[in-house]
Amino acid sequence: MSVKHALSRGLELGRSVFQLGLFKPAARVAAKFRGERLRLSPPTRTVQPQCFLPARYRFYRLSVSGLAARLQSGGFRRLVGGGSPRNRTVFLAFGVGLGLIEQQLEEDKRSAALCQEIQTVFRKKKFQSPRKPFTSGYRLxxxxxxxxxxxxxxxxxxxAAAPFAPPAENEKFSLDQLDQNDTEEKKNPGTLRFSTTSSFPFAMKMMWNIGAGSSSDAILRSMSMELVPSCPQALPKEQGVIALDGHFGPVPKxxxxxxxxxxxxxxxxADVPLLPGAQEEYPDVLPPRLNPMGLGSNRTLFLVMKNYPCTLRQHLEVCVPTRMQASLMLLQLLEGVDHLCRQGIAHRDLKSDNILLExxxxxxxxxxxxxxxxxxxEDFGHKLxxxxxxxxxGGNGCLMAPEVATAVPGPGIxxxxxxxxxxxxxTIAYELFGQPNPFYGTQGLESRSYQERHLPPLPATVPADVQLVVKLLLRRNNQKRPSARVAANMLHISLWGQRVLASLDRARMDKLLDxxxxxxAVVLLNVRGPSRSSVQAQLQRSFLSNIDLEDLRAAVRFIMYGQEHWQSVNALY
Known part of the structure; x- marks a missing residue:
């Protein structure tokens, strides 16, 4: 308890002692200051001010400190006045207990204010794409x-590549072939250009349009979910309004x-072109003008994104990440999922094929x-x-959470x-640490019926805190499962706060806040360093920009639970 709180509590207790009537002159002086009538003559009826709440609700009008002082005062009155021991004990216990609650509330306010200040500092610097914005590129x-x-x-x-787009930061590729193709296109306008150059900074995704029709409005409405991760300049201004009335409702997310x-x-x-490998890879979805047996429409949706070297699945097939790299990769996935959850979006198809890597x-x-x-x-939030x-x-039934796979349709469900x-x-964490995903294959577990004890153990080289996070994420009961934010906080504390873990306490957060x-301070000092764009630096900034006191406490409780669990297991052996 701070000196300020001790002095205020002492003053409250001192005033309570004077109010007991032990010192009559002091009581009379206090009564005069309060403007109260001393009962030396028969009482007279006076008009009392009307309160907004009835008298039985008077305790709701008091602060915690005032209520604690009154209970302590009542305890001293009964101690001096000869009240029953039970009443004296109850009043004193309640008074001291509320005093401790008041102290905890004050500490919580300071901790929450500190977290808010840290969050404000790091949220001012929003993530920016290393690629400079460009104003063209709305045509195939x-x-x-x-x-x-x-x-x-x-x-x-x-x-894909575009001559009009400037290269990204630290990105090197030659535009000689692009300039040559641009000259050929000017000589023969209307022709679609192809190139064999290896300098393609973009990836172009061509959607297969089978039932949406060839109208641009219908295509955008039908495939509007693909526009969720789009930047504000993704659609031209005249088409930006069209996507407002899609699957999202009146306001898209x-x-x-x-x-x-x-x-x-x-x-x-744009019109569907005959791209390389189309006749061999996907002939059925081509329009009849390109394949007489095709079922596709003439126009479809094209998405332009950054070109990444490979998917996570392709990378794991040829490379086994180190223990630190795998932990950072797991943490990145949790940070990405938390970003989706904060904005009311559920991906519903997470798998190693849908995760890109550089x-x-x-x-x-x-x-x-x-x-x-x-x-x-949708506007339903996370509930459908x-x-x-x-x-x-959703997609990928093998990696469908138990609460989704076991849901039974019905009214109000x-x-x-x-x-x-x-x-x-x-589940993907197993792949990151070199193990097969336990929910894949004919012999794999099923999310509908698996039991947590049937989950295969991770390699012994995986840190205990990481194993605890994976175990908690795969709990069948989603009420006992930590959120992505809490799980990410656990990994952050485990990776960067090993010293504070040894002295961490459930009740006090002082050391964690320090x-x-x-x-x-370390992250702010390194913001201009050569490694400011590294994965570790970005993860630390993301952690500090999303810090919350309740989420931190939940992470600490899970970590304490894990430490007690491992200690009990080691005691058995």
Whole structure:
């Protein structure tokens, strides 16, 4: 308790002693100061001021400190006046207890204010794309299209380049071939250009349009979920209003930029071209003018994004990340999912194929979440009304959270997706640490019926805190499962706060808050350093910009639970 609180409490107790009537002159003087009538003559009826609340609600009008002082005063009165021991004990216990509660509330206010100040400092510097903004690129003819780099169940992805777009920061590629192709296009206007150059900074995703028709309005409405991660300049101004009335409702939800979420630079409709490999890879979805047996429409939606070297699945097939790299990759996925949750969006199709990967200046993998075709971005928040079996639960049934997979449709039934993506991240953690995903394959577990004790253990080299996070993320009961934010906080404290973990206490957060101040100072000092764009620096800034007292306390409680669990397990052996 601080000196200020001790003095105020002493004054309250002193006033209580005077009010007991032990010193009659002091009581008379106090009564005069209060303007009260001393009962030396028969009482007379006076008009009392009317209160807004009845007398039985008087304690709701008192502060915690005032109530504590009154209870302590009542205890002293009964102590001097000869009240029963039970009454004296009860009043004193309540008074002291409320005093302790008041002290805890004051500490909570200071801690919450500190967290708010740190959050404000780091939220001022928003994430910015390393690529400079450009004003063109709303036509298919503006791009040089290369080879196919990916194909899914509803789209094909090609590498692309644009002569009008400036290169990204620290990005080196030659524009000689692009200038040559641009000259050829000027000689033969209307022709679609292709190039074999390896300098393609963009990836162009061509959606397969089978039932939306060839109208631009219908295409944008039908595929509007693909526009969730788009930047404000993705659509031209005349088409930006069209997307306002899609699956999103009257106000669409657009994601703000984040290092671990893909950004769509451009979105436009155009006639379906005959791209390399189309006749062999996806002939059925081509329009009849390109394939007489095709079922596709003449126009479709094109999305322009950054071109990443590979997917997470491709990377893990040829490389085994180190323990530190795998922990940072898991933390990035949790930060990306938390960014989606904060804006009321559920991805619903998280898997290693829908996670792209590149490397930072230190060689650490940087992950971004992509492919929002199955996302939930409605005004329902994270809860979807499930009154019919025709309602789409999401993609990839193998990595569907238990609360989603076991939902039974009916009147008033809703599916809660608030922690479904975090559960999927827990399954992907096995792949990050070199193990097969336990929910894949014919012999794998099923999310509908698995038991937590059936989960295979992670390698012994994985840190205990990381194993605890994965175990908690894969809890069947989503009420006992931590959110992505709390799980990310656990990893942040484990990675950067090892010294504070040894002396961490459930009740007091002083040492943790001191560590937060030191961590904030270190991040601010390194903001202009050579590694400011590294994965670790971005993760630390993201942690400090989303810091919250309740989330921190929840993370500490889970960590304490894990430490007690491991101690009990070690005691058995």
């Amino acid at each position: 003819e503006d791009y040089v299209i290369g080879k196919q780099i990916g194909k899914g169940c509803n789209a094909a992805v090609y590498e 657009r994601l703000t930029a984040h290092p671990n979420v893909i950004t769509v630079y451009r979105a436009f409709t 490397f930072d200046c230190t060689g650490c993998p940087r992950l971004v979440i992509t492919d929002f075709g199955c996302c939930l971005a 009304p499930f009154n019919s079996r025709h309602v789409n639960r 809703t599916i809660d997706y608030s922690k479904a993506d975090a559960w999927a991240v827990g 560590w937060l101040l030191c961590q904030s």
